[in-house]
Amino acid sequence: MLSTTTWPGGPGDRWLQNGNRPRNGKKGMGGRNLKKILLMGNPNVGKSVVFSRLTGVNVIQSNYPGTTVGYTKGHLKIGKNEMNIIDVPGTYSLSPSCKAEEVARDMFFDENPDLIINVLDATNLERNLYLTLQILEKNIPTVIVLNMWDAAKRKGIHLNLEKLQEIIGLKIIPAVAVTGEGIKDLVNIINEITLNKNIKLSKIPKMDDSEKWAFIGGILSEVQKIEHRHPSLLEKLEDASVKPFSGIIIAIIVLLVTMQVIIGIGEFLINYILDPLYYQYYGPFITSLVQNSIPTGFIHDILIGSGYEYETSFGLLTTGIYVIFAVVLPYILSFYFILGFLEDFGYLPRLAVLLDSIMHKLGLHGYATIPIILGFGCNVPAMLSTRILEGKREKFIATTLIAISIPCMAQTAVIIGLLGQYGIQYIIMVYGTLLILFITLGAILNFLLKGESPEIFFEIPPYRIPHMETLLKKTWMRVKGFLLEALPFVFLGILAINILYLIGVMGALSNLLSPIMSQMLGLPDQAIDALIMGFLRKDLATAMLAPLNLSPNQLVVACTVLATSFPCIATFIVLIKEIGIKDMLKTVVLMLSVALITGTILNIILNGLL
Known part of the structure; x- marks a missing residue:
């Protein structure tokens, strides 16, 4: 159930313009006929903030059918009138150049909207007006919101709003969405539309592309004057961020701080909130409940597993809950907030x-x-964030490289703990090997997989201080989406592992892999359990190497093989979700081959077997 923001139905300024037509056989759009509003605009114009101001806290985030491109839908209620409002993916044009723009075009033509709210960036009117002209020539009722009005003033951009309204033929609302300025005027105009039987439209003629740009140029010459201003500190930082030398330094600082914040928030939540909650309250409660109801047997083992340790018991109500909420969720939460x-x-x-x-x-x-x-x-949010990549080829390469050569921070901490006592050179061996694998595999996949990586064509937005309410809302929607997508699959994965243990498949697998472990990798048979455990959680699997009394060289081999073999179950399930079973199987074959070959080569080199 969507919650809504309810606005009082007061009258607004009348905005009846030239031209009039009924849409889709409707006699008019008075009262409850106004049901669907599309929020459209270029990327980075503040559409999401406007959407957040208009709708309630709880909204639905979905992928457009047949794509991984997301959009958001909420409710807007004015007086007794309730309508759906959809935040369409940002687009520069209705002639798409990427998947997100294809979705925006399809939604514009297929969703049959009653009203378009076109959000423009007041600091970049020339670029924004092209989409506006395309929208207006389709004769759909449109409201124009000129956002970032304050930023335009700070940059010395002066706009003659009255003249612009006269040329476009529509009421234009100056707004600062992050502060809420202009939102009440927008709501009043939407309400005015619902009260009028007939909606009159702008009389912009249809034009070809060259005529559109000429028309836009004429508009700017009449309505816009730019006063020279010295660049602000943020503007200087913008320039420094893309220059090769200063940009790399800034990137390293940002990425280091980002990882530290993500890890810090995640570890704080785990160590001080979630672990105590699980071990002191939830664990004893659920274990006691199941044992009192089902003391032994197959169902008992499925529900709470073979022990009280939530990370290793493989029970649905112990390991299943613990992995999602106390292992993955804290990092997901911090990751999405920082992202x-x-x-x-x-x-x-x-x-x-x-x-x-x-x-x-x-x-x-x-x-x-x-x-x-x-x-x-x-790795879990890393896999999820590959959705920003456009092509299937790119997504496969990225997910494969992440799965094989990018160890998560939890595993990194354990690797450093195991090898650090023997000297930093052993840590360098592991991560040097992973770096070589990353570069080599990327180059090989780029060569073998047909196709090219698309060029980046987008306008870089200026730096802006984020709107906290919108940021928290976006974080919550993404976290909720992750839980709804990943939770069922993680449960299924843990259930499958549990059953395989109970019926003896894992024992047979251990016997089968013994020759590989001893002869090719130079590791004792006991290390097999760690490799199998790596499917559930890699840092725990790496920690299981500690009591085996392995030599530093053996630890290097074992840590590298664990890092390059199966990702943890949560990552594995998300991998299936993101690239499909067919491509996932390709990744698994490549992953196991790389792990075995790399481990064997390391064993040969480190132990002088040549």
Whole structure:
């Protein structure tokens, strides 16, 4: 059930314009006929903030059918009138150049909207007006919101609003969405539309592209004057962020701080809130409840597993709940908050541009930097964030490289703990090997997989201080989406592992792998349990190497094989969800081959077997 923001139904300024037509056989759009509103505009114009101001806290975030492109839907209620409002993916044009723009075009033509709210960036009117002209020539009732009115003033951009309204033929609302300025006027106009039987439209003629741009140029010459201003500190930082030398330094600082914040928030939630909650309250309660009801047997083992340790018992109500809520969720929560902050602040496009040329050599483009870097925090959100990549080829390369060569922070901490006592050179061996694998595999996949990585074509937005309410709302929607998507699959995965243990398949697998462990990898048979456990949680599996009394060289081999083999179950399930079973099987075959070959080569080199 969607919650709504309810606005009083007061009258607003009348805005009846020239031209009139009924839509789709309707006699008019008075009262309850106004049911669907599309919120449209270029990327980074503040549509999401306007949407947040108009709708309630709880909204629905969905993927458009047949795509991984997301959009958000909520309710707007004015007096007794209730309507759906949809935040359409940002687009520069109704002639799409990427998947997100295809979805925006399809929603515009297929959703049959009663009203378009077109949000423009007052600091970049020339670029924004092209989409506006395309929308207006379709004769759909439209309200124009000129957002970032305050930023335009700060930049010395002076707009003659009355003249602009006269030329466009529509009421134009100046707004500062982050503070709420102009939102009440917008609601009043929407209400005015619901009260009028007939809606009159702008009389912009139909034009070809060259005529549109000429028309826009004429508009700007009449309504816009720019006063020279010295660049602000944020504007200087914007320039420094994309220059090769200063940009790399800033990128390293941002990424280090980002990972530390994600890890810090996640570990705080685990150590001081979730672990105590589970071990002191939930664990004893659920264990006692199941044991009193079902003391022994198959169902008992399925529900709470073979022991009280939630990380290893493989019970649905112990390990299943613990992995999702006390292992993955804290990092997901912190990750999505920081990701949203960097998105809204405007840094991510600059990072993408900065590293674009390097990533192209690996079959990717600059946007792939974000999921890859964030994989060092947790592989699960890294896999989810590959949705920002446009092509199937890119997504496969990115997810494969993350799964094989990017250890999560929890595993990194254990690797450092195991090898650090023997000297930093052993840690360098592990991560040096992973770096070589990342570059080599990326180059090989780029060569073998047909197709090219698309170029980045987008306008870099200015730096802006994020709107906290919108940021928290976006974080909550993403976290909720993750739980709804991942939770059932994690339960199914844990159930499958549990059953395989109970029927003896895991024991047989251990016997089967013994020759590989001893002869090819130079590891004792006891290390097999750690490799199998890696499917559930890699850091725990790596920690299981500690009591085996392995030599430093054996630890290097074991840690590298664990890092490159199966991802943890949560990552594995999300991998299936994101790229499909067919591509997942390809990744698994490649993953196991790389792990075995790399481990064997390391064993040969480190132990002088040549």
